[in-house]
Amino acid sequence: MxxxxxxxxxxxxxxxxxxxxxxxxxxxxxxxxxxxxxxxxxxxxxxxxxxxxxxxxxxxxxxxxxxxxxxxxxxxLRRDDPSLPTGVPTSDEYADALRSLSPGPKLLRALHDHALSRRWGLRMADLATAGEFATVQDLLSAYQRLGTDILRVVEQDEGPDVGLQIVMCGINGDGSLPNDIGALQPELQDAVLRLLGSDRPSV
Structure with a gap:
């Protein structure tokens, strides 16, 4: 056998x-x-x-x-920022977090438009309207949630509630904008443009 x-x-x-x-x-x-x-x-x-x-x-x-x-x-490698005890995430950290979180198309469009304005920033009312957010506060709330999620990705430890400061620079200590014009953190701008390109979509 x-x-x-x-x-x-x-x-x-x-x-x-x-x-x-x-x-x-x-x-x-x-x-x-x-x-x-x-x-x-x-x-x-x-x-x-x-x-x-x-x-x-x-x-x-x-x-x-x-x-x-x-x-x-x-x-x-993180840049120091008085409003962020953990420092500003690097461009690589932002890019990895965005890939991991996969924000929805609406929020991604707003981020892309905002990033294209570079350091000059945009009027938040104009960005909210273009991004089809009902109000500026709705847009800021979406940014706040995104920032909190990004912080959870880049920091294993429980971090402070600084979601909006993770997304935008120049935020007041109480979490409000100093004026109606806001800019993304430069490292986030770089990450968004690396992922989505430097051209504004025609549609």
Whole structure:
């Protein structure tokens, strides 16, 4: 009688959460590797970092050290801002957060128009009207929610309630605009234009 062939069991994949990342570790091409990806609700599934080890647990431990080093490095690159204790996120952090959050088309259009105005800013009433927001306050509330979500993405720790300051610069201490003209944080402008381009859509 012929020998009974047995299918090899697929290598076990170990999964672990760390902050805003999902880590997956296992055997890949005879090497044990751990890889970190943004975890849901992020819709942008990209490789953030990877590390190797003798075991899955060892690789995960090395990867966590790498992630913490990346976090510290990004924090050190942030611009100081008195209204933001954690500093202004870098352009890369803003871009990663926008990819992860995938804001709706209406908010993205407003952000794009706002970013195209660069450092000069726009009259918020004009931006709200063009973006089909009922009032300036509706637009500012949408910015506030977006800023809070961005902060949750770039900071694992619980941060202060500075959502609007994360999106716009020159905000008063009470969270209000000093006048009717507002500009996005320069790093956010750069991130939006990198993702959406520097041309105003014709439609």
């Amino acid at each position: 012929g020998k009974i062939s047995r299918k090899a069991n697929p290598p076990e994949i170990v999964e672990r959460e760390h902050g805003r990342y999902m880590i997956k570790a296992g055997l890949l091409q005879n090497t044990i590797v751990a890889r970190a990806f943004p975890k849901p609700p992020s819709k942008f599934r990209h490789l953030v970092a990877e590390a190797f080890g003798k075991t899955a647990d060892d690789a995960i431990e090395q990867l966590i050290k790498t992630l913490e080093a990346l976090r510290s490095e990004r924090r050190s």
